[in-house]
Amino acid sequence: xxxxxxxxxxxxxxxxxxxxxxxxxxxxxxxxxxxxxxxxxxxxxxxxxxxxxxxxxxxxxxxxxxxxxxxxxxxxxxxxxxxxxxxxxxxxxxxxxxxxxxxxxxxxxxxxxxxxxxxxxxxxxxxxxxxxxxxxxxxxxxxxxxxxxxxxxxxxxxxxxxxxxxxxxxxxxxxxxxxxxxxxxxxxxxxxxxxxxxxxxxxxxxxxxxxxxxxxxxxxxxxxxxxxxxxxxxxxxxxxxxx
Amino acid sequence: xxxxxxxxxxxxxxxxxxxxxxxxxxxxxxxxxxxxxxxxxxxxxxxxxxxxxxxxxxxxxxxxxxxxxxxxxxxxxxxxxxxxxxxxxxxxxxxxxxxxxxxxxxxxxxxxxxxxxxxxxxxxxxxxxxxxxxxxxxxxxxxxxxxxxxxxxxxxxxxxxxxxxxxxxxxxxxxxxxxxxxxxxxxxxxxxxxxxxxxxxxxxxxxxxxxxxxxxxxxxxxxxxxxxxxxxxxxxxxxxxxx
DNA sequence: AGTACTCTGTATCCGACGGACACAGTTTAG
DNA sequence: CTAAACTGTGTCCGTCGGATACAGAGTACT
Numbered sequence: 001x002x003x004x005x006x007x008x009x010x011x012x013x014x015x016x017x018x019x020x021x022x023x024x025x026x027x028x029x030x031x032x033x034x035x036x037x038x039x040x041x042x043x044x045x046x047x048x049x050x051x052x053x054x055x056x057x058x059x060x061x062x063x064x065x066x067x068x069x070x071x072x073x074x075x076x077x078x079x080x081x082x083x084x085x086x087x088x089x090x091x092x093x094x095x096x097x098x099x100x101x102x103x104x105x106x107x108x109x110x111x112x113x114x115x116x117x118x119x120x121x122x123x124x125x126x127x128x129x130x131x132x133x134x135x136x137x138x139x140x141x142x143x144x145x146x147x148x149x150x151x152x153x154x155x156x157x158x159x160x161x162x163x164x165x166x167x168x169x170x171x172x173x174x175x176x177x178x179x180x181x182x183x184x185x186x187x188x189x190x191x192x193x194x195x196x197x198x199x200x201x202x203x204x205x206x207x208x209x210x211x212x213x214x215x216x217x218x219x220x221x222x223x224x225x226x227x228x229x230x231x232x233x234x235x236x237x238x239x240x241x242x243x
Numbered sequence: 244x245x246x247x248x249x250x251x252x253x254x255x256x257x258x259x260x261x262x263x264x265x266x267x268x269x270x271x272x273x274x275x276x277x278x279x280x281x282x283x284x285x286x287x288x289x290x291x292x293x294x295x296x297x298x299x300x301x302x303x304x305x306x307x308x309x310x311x312x313x314x315x316x317x318x319x320x321x322x323x324x325x326x327x328x329x330x331x332x333x334x335x336x337x338x339x340x341x342x343x344x345x346x347x348x349x350x351x352x353x354x355x356x357x358x359x360x361x362x363x364x365x366x367x368x369x370x371x372x373x374x375x376x377x378x379x380x381x382x383x384x385x386x387x388x389x390x391x392x393x394x395x396x397x398x399x400x401x402x403x404x405x406x407x408x409x410x411x412x413x414x415x416x417x418x419x420x421x422x423x424x425x426x427x428x429x430x431x432x433x434x435x436x437x438x439x440x441x442x443x444x445x446x447x448x449x450x451x452x453x454x455x456x457x458x459x460x461x462x463x464x465x466x467x468x469x470x471x472x473x474x475x476x477x478x479x480x481x482x483x484x485x486x
Numbered sequence: 487a488g489t490a491c492t493c494t495g496t497a498t499c500c501g502a503c504g505g506a507c508a509c510a511g512t513t514t515a516g
Numbered sequence: 517c518t519a520a521a522c523t524g525t526g527t528c529c530g531t532c533g534g535a536t537a538c539a540g541a542g543t544a545c546t
Contacts, residue, residue: 020438029522030512051372057504069505070524078504121372128368129294130421138438138446145448155455160468167414167469168407175406178373195263195381203381205388212398225403226410232479233472272493273541300533312534313495321533 012132014076015083019134032073034064039074040088043081047122052082055122082126087134089120093143102238103231105147110165110227113140117173124174152241161234168230172223255375257319258326262377275316277307282317283331286324290365295325298365325369330377332363336386345481346474348390353408353470356383360416367417395484404477411473415466 023036042063047055057078061068075081094112096105117124133141144162153161192210200207266279285306290298300321304311318324337355339348360367376384387405396404435453443450 026522028512028514028520030514030524032523056502058502067525068503069507069526072505073523125368125371128371128417129364133435133438135445138435138449142446142449145452149448149451155452155457156464157468158452159456160465161472163414163418163465164411164469164472167410171406171410171413174371192376192381195376202378203385205392206381206385208392209388209398209401213402214398221399222403222406225400226407229404229407229476229480230472231476233474233476236475236479237472269493271491271543273495275494299531301531310496311532312497315534316494 011077011079015080015132018075018080018084019087019132034066034070034074036074036084037088038064039071039081040084043085044089044120047085048120052122052125055082057081083132083134086123086126087136089123090116090136090140092136093140096143096147102147102151103235106144106161106165106234107227107231109140109144109147110169111223113166113169114173114223117170118176121173121177124170124177127170151238153238157237164230165227168223168226172226175222254320254322258323258375261318261323261327262330262375277309277313277317279317279327280331281307282314282324283327286328287332287363290328291363295365295368298325300324326375326377329366329369330379332366333359333379333383335379336383339386339390345390345394346478349387349404349408349477350470350474352383352387352390353412354466356409356412357416357466360413361419364416364420367413367420370413394481396481400480407473408470411466411469415469418465 018036039060042060043055046059046063055078057068057071060081061071064071071081075084094108097108100108141162144165145158148158148161151158192206193214196203196207196210261279282303285303286298289302289306298321300311300314303324304314307314314324318327337351340351343351384405387408388401391401391404394401435449436457439446439450439453
């Protein structure tokens with residue numbers, strides 16, 4: 001019960017040092033053959049190909065031509081390696097489109113976030129639960145809030161909007177990654193359709209919706225749809241603040 | 244690369260049988276001392292207390308007074324056990340509030356979903372990526388779509404709305420579970436605030452937002468806020484369909 | 487009633503994984 | 517030139533998921 005709690009604190013300290021600490025160059029001893037960036041890159045390559053289950057200290061070490069234990073000179077443990085991989089994979093936040101309004105900026109922000117999660121599907125599973133955020137991750141958040149300054153929303157509302165958009169991007173990336181072939185609606189048909197076949201009386205509304213979705217041949221529009229709904233709702237709120 | 248793909252098919256078959264197959268009562272041999280429900284319940288209790296990392300076949304077996312290998316007579320493997328736990332933990336979808344409009348129904352649906360994820364935080368991590376859904380999980384989806392029938396939306400749009408709401412409930416449950424003490428805004432202050440302290444020039448908008456959020460002393464309103472924005476957006480769309 | 491068959495739980499074993507620890511080699515500070 | 521510090525390696529251990537073989541329990545058939 002408290003096992004996860006007690007050394008969870010120590011783990012947070014270690015990861016914080018790893019993500020935010022200044023890279024102190026030691027003065028003696030042989031030169032390190034590896035760098036944190038190289039290790040994170042190797043880990044990302046493996047996780048991109050085989051997911052988090054395929055990520056092994058052994059495999060990371062092999063891809064860098066080192067022994068497994070050599071990695072522990074750079075990274076306290078596997079959890080911290082994954083944390084470092086997340087920070088590296090999200091990367092620096094992109095520059096906002098100049099001269100655009102808050103809506104276009106947030107739209108672009110959410111789509112960029114979606115793209116990152118699409119490129120690194122393992123990041124979805126790795127970013128559940130409490131964790132220490134790094135500079136890059138915080139930079140993305142900063143950029144979303146910067147887009148909202150001057151809209152009349154208060155701080156809490158701005159944070160809520162950012163959380164809302166981030167959740168949608170995450171959710172859609174997961175939805176799309178889960179069904180890696182074709183459009184979401186297409187995979188919905190093959191995956192859900194197989195389950196629903198022969199159970200029409202039990203899920204009538206679901207059957208009708210899936211059938212209609214397949215008939216309309218609507219392509220990958222789930223991201224656009226949710227984004228439009230959310231931003232419509234936010235715009236409505238902002239308009240009531242600036243009558 | 245194809246390792247996850249090849250036996251992933253077999254795993255899906257097994258889990259499908261487990262979730263959708265009829266419980267065939269064998270005619271010979273000694274009576275089973277366990278039931279699938281009991282196993283799933285034991286697993287849920289452990290995961291509720293210590294998370295998915297604390298879930299071990301050993302511990303599940305111990306809590307049922309059986310050997311570890313006895314579980315494999317009921318469940319093909321740990322992945323399938325987790326799948327069964329998910330299906331059991333979400334449970335049957337609640338009855339919709341009678342006589343309510345689509346908006347109230349969906350509002351209630353999303354909050355119920357949020358509650359389930361709050362009660363079983365491990366379910367968030369367990370439901371990432373492609374997976375086989377069970378009858379209960381599909382029942383929840385059915386209920387959301389049933390609430391939307393008659394609004395004039397087509398099947399694809401109805402599915403998109405359901406995905407949008409589900410994502411928000413998941414996202415907020417994760418956000419709240421990540422910071423288990425106090426309100427989200429409060430934990431945001433202690434967690435983010437600690438990171439931001441001393442870096443004011445780097446994250447100005449973030450600093451301002453967090454400070455303002457703490458000053459307004461807004462309590463757990465992120466769920467309400469996002470829900471209101473989303474449903475506002477959906478209502479706007481429905482109104483344009485029924486002028 | 488007895489026998490053969492089938493199903494259950496157990497005991498033992500294995501490979502993979504994360505990680506601790508001691509050691510040898512290498513580079514720089516004094 | 518020597519001592520200190522740092523790096524990578526080899527070895528070892530505990531834990532976990534899972535395969536397999538086996539012994540006992542209960543039922544169907546003769």
